[in-house]
Amino acid sequence: MLSDHEFIRYSRSLMLGEDGEQRQLALRQSRVLVIGLGGLGAQLTTSLVASGVGQLWLFDPDRVELSNLPRQPLYQSADIGRYKTDVALKRLAAMNPAPALHGFRQAPTDTQLLELLPTLDLVLDCSDNTSTRLQLNRLCRQQHKPLMSAAVSGQQAQLYLVSQQGPCYQCLFGGPLTAEASGNEAGTNTDNNTKTNIGTNIGANTGNAASRKGSQHDHPRSSGALPNCAPALQNCRTLGVDPALVLLAAQQLAWLALQYLQGQQVPWDHYGFYRHDASLLGFRLYPLAAEPACACCAASSATSPPAALADLFTGT
Numbered sequence: 001m002l003s004d005h006e007f008i009r010y011s012r013s014l015m016l017g018e019d020g021e022q023r024q025l026a027l028r029q030s031r032v033l034v035i036g037l038g039g040l041g042a043q044l045t046t047s048l049v050a051s052g053v054g055q056l057w058l059f060d061p062d063r064v065e066l067s068n069l070p071r072q073p074l075y076q077s078a079d080i081g082r083y084k085t086d087v088a089l090k091r092l093a094a095m096n097p098a099p100a101l102h103g104f105r106q107a108p109t110d111t112q113l114l115e116l117l118p119t120l121d122l123v124l125d126c127s128d129n130t131s132t133r134l135q136l137n138r139l140c141r142q143q144h145k146p147l148m149s150a151a152v153s154g155q156q157a158q159l160y161l162v163s164q165q166g167p168c169y170q171c172l173f174g175g176p177l178t179a180e181a182s183g184n185e186a187g188t189n190t191d192n193n194t195k196t197n198i199g200t201n202i203g204a205n206t207g208n209a210a211s212r213k214g215s216q217h218d219h220p221r222s223s224g225a226l227p228n229c230a231p232a233l234q235n236c237r238t239l240g241v242d243p244a245l246v247l248l249a250a251q252q253l254a255w256l257a258l259q260y261l262q263g264q265q266v267p268w269d270h271y272g273f274y275r276h277d278a279s280l281l282g283f284r285l286y287p288l289a290a291e292p293a294c295a296c297c298a299a300s301s302a303t304s305p306p307a308a309l310a311d312l313f314t315g316t
C-alpha cells in the first residue's frame with residue numbers, strides 16, 4: 001500500500017477515482033525505458049518521475065548544447081557541455097527521490113536492450129534518428145514489449161503507438177528492409193535504397209556518419225491510411241522546431257504512457273499527427289497501415305482498429 005507521504009504527494013491524482021491507490025501502486029511498480037533525453041525525453045521523464053513511475057532506464061549519448069535550452073527546460077545554462085544523462089538524473093532525483101533511475105551516456109546496444117527488455121513494462125522512444133527507432137521496433141517486437149514513439153520537426157509532431165499484434169514502425173516505411181539494414185544508418189537513410197520508400201521519405205539525408213544528426217526526426221510515407229498527412233518531415237536542423245509543440249508532444253506521450261501503466265485503454269496501432277493548424281487543436285489519430293512485405297512483422301496478420309478511435313484526440 002501507499003505510505004502516508006505518498007498519499008499526500010499524489011493526493012490530487014488519487015482523487016481521480018476510487019481505484020486511485022491501485023493506479024498509483026501500478027505506477028510505482030512500473031519499469032520503463034526512455035531512449036533520448038532531448039526536448040521530448042527531458043519533458044517526458046519529468047512527467048513520469050513526478051507521477052511516481054517506479055523505475056526508469058535512460059539512454060542518451062549527447063551533451064547539453066546552448067541551442068537545446070529553449071525547448072529542454074530540464075537543463076540550464078550552466079549545464080552546457082555536461083552529459084544530458086548526468087544532469088537529468090540529478091534533476092529528476094531532486095524532484096522526486098522515490099523512483100529508481102538508471103542512466104547511460106550512450107545509445108543502447110542490442111545486447112543491452114535484449115537484457116533489459118524482458119524486465120520492462122513499456123518502451124518510450126524519444127530518439128533523434130531512424131536507426132534507433134528501427135532498432136527499438138525490431139527488438140520490442142522480438143521481446144513482445146509495447147513501444148510508443150514521438151517526433152517533432154518544424155511545426156509538426158507525430159506519435160506512433162506500436163503493439164505486438166498490429167503493424168509495426170517499420171511498416172511505415174513501406175518496403176522490405178532487411179534485418180541487417182534496419183539496424184544501421186546507411187541502410188535506413190540512404191537515398192539510393194531502392195528497395196524502400198525511405199529515400200523519398202527522408203529527402204536530403206545521405207546516410208553517412210556525418211549526417212546522423214541530419215537524419216533526426218525523419219518521418220514515414222504519406223499513404224492512403226494516413227489521410228491529410230503532410231509531406232514527409234525533414235528534420236529540426238533544417239526546418240527548426242517549435243519549442244511549445246515539443247512540450248505538447250511530450251506531454252501527449254507522457255499521458256499515453258501513464259494511462260497504459262495504470263491499466264487504462266490506449267489506442268495501440270495508431271499514428272497520431274499534429275500540425276500547426278487553426279482547425280486542428282489536438283493530435284488526430286489514424287490507424288497504422290500494415291506493410292505486407294515488412295521484414296519485421298509480415299508474419300503477423302495485422303488488422304486495423306475501429307475507425308471510431310481515429311478522432312480520439314481531436315479537439316483536446
Ligand SMILES: [Zn+2]
Nearest residue numbers: 168171294297
Ligand atoms: Zn511491420
